[in-house]
Amino acid sequence: MREWWRDAVIYQIYPRSFQDDSGNGIGDLPGITRRLDHVANLGVDAIWLSPFFTSPDKDMGYDVSDYTSVNPLFGTIEDFDALIARAHELGLKVIIDQVLSHTSDQHAWFQESRQDKTNDKADWYVWADPKRDGTAPTNWISVFGGSAWMFDARRKQYFLHNFLTSQPDLNFHNTEVVDALLEAMDFWLKRGVDGFRLDTVNFYVHDQELRNNPVAKYKEFPGHPYGAQRHVYSKSRPENIDVLRRLRALMDKYDDRMLIGEVGDDGFRQVELMGEYTAGNDKLHMAYSFAMLSHDHSPEHFKRCIQGFMDEAPDGWPCWSLSNHDVNRHVTRWAPTPEFEDTVAKQAINMLISFPGTLGVYQGEELGQTETDIEFHELTDLGYVDFWPDNKGRDGCRTPMVWDESQPNAGFSTGDTWLPVKAPQAARAVAGQEGDNSSVLGAYRAAFAYRKSRIELTQGETTFPKLPKPLLAVCRTHEGTSLTGVFNLSNKAKSVRLGEGATLTGPTTGEVVKGRLKLPPFGYAYVETKGDDAPFA
Incomplete structure (x- = not known):
């Protein structure tokens, strides 16, 4: 029997920006549950929920401090159970994020680990001694700029953080760490989730020899320190495969569940990794990368991504997306002028349904949503503050979903919203497009229905x-x-x-x-x- 996920369209929901039912200006689980009819009416097959776990929110939930509890901002575990029940009632599968490569520095595991070098969790994170001159153990760079190492005075050692300094990396060479993460995943499987989206899946394992990354080839400095290296030792290590096999073994204990991994690497290497991580039947069910989340809108680029994956892993499975919560919205990236925004939005979804594999769409895409122009005082994405204004961060694609232009905050919330709802975005609200087959929303529904009606487009x-x-x-x-x-x-x-x-x-x-x-x-x-x-x- 053909697995459900092979032909699925997965709709990404960013919980804090989908629907606020509490009035605090931040989206929540009851709000998502209330709006699931809209998602089901699109004709998609599954939802992917970005993190809703307990977190200090230094990186908007991607810094987890408790893997098995719900952040009170979003509701309760009972609210999550109700969401699962309603989604399944509507025929929607539920996929949730798992941020396994790192935790928050507020996680109990890290709080214990940093106490000394002999406690029970001393080796649960990546610790290393300074060089003789006191500098960091390697030249590795954080994705957000600066060294990927932070000195901790208590242990007199550095800890690795591939992202914010408040996001220490777990040590996947320690089998106890993997055991604990599997236990946390099992908690959600038992609550009925249908799959996991694995954040930064190629970042799990680091080079135990702590070798320096080589310099990348470039004519001019890339503008961001991270792009100046080839990250062959700080991520995408061969040992990562063994971790993926352990994760898959857990999933195989349950019926009809799936793993999708987010792969981020240099250039075309990310497509190759998608192939490596999905080849055979013992690792990920499928993977997606940032390959199509770029400004490149050329025929050669799309062909190279798809053909490259098919060549690398003829028995693997891809998932293709054009936007998500980490990049500028594709309508803004690809439309040369505002007059073409709706046209580009409609073409994009009809192009996406022609691609082989599973498809991912991000909330608001179905409205032709554009990037919000965020001013400096409105920033919440702290990892990119130092790169302003050349890189305005990810807030512009994370602004609230718009439901009804006539309502306060376009129907998202009755309170002050965590990010602004501005007029260009509110103008694309659901209510204004509902019932109009010529709208972007109408084009999305028609495209998904056409894909379902033609086996050629799925098989x-x-x-x-x-x-x-x-x-x-x-x-x-x-x-x-x-x-x-x-x-x-x-x-x-x-x-x-x-x-x-x-x-x-x-x-x-x-x-x-x-x-x-x-x-x-x-x-x-x-x-x-x-x-x-x-x-x-």
């Missing part, structure tokens, strides 16, 4: 017919029928001659005139052919 073999730039063609073939998505990735009209047996089908903004498929700026179409018929002449 078909994938090839890339050659077309001149800036046209991208993705062909999906199943049992003698081919569907080829054609996408004009430019703001100029383009056309291509169709093959003799080709017919237009499904969602489209194109038209056929005298045998040529004409596509407007950022236009798209699906072409159907049978047998050996070619889609293009």
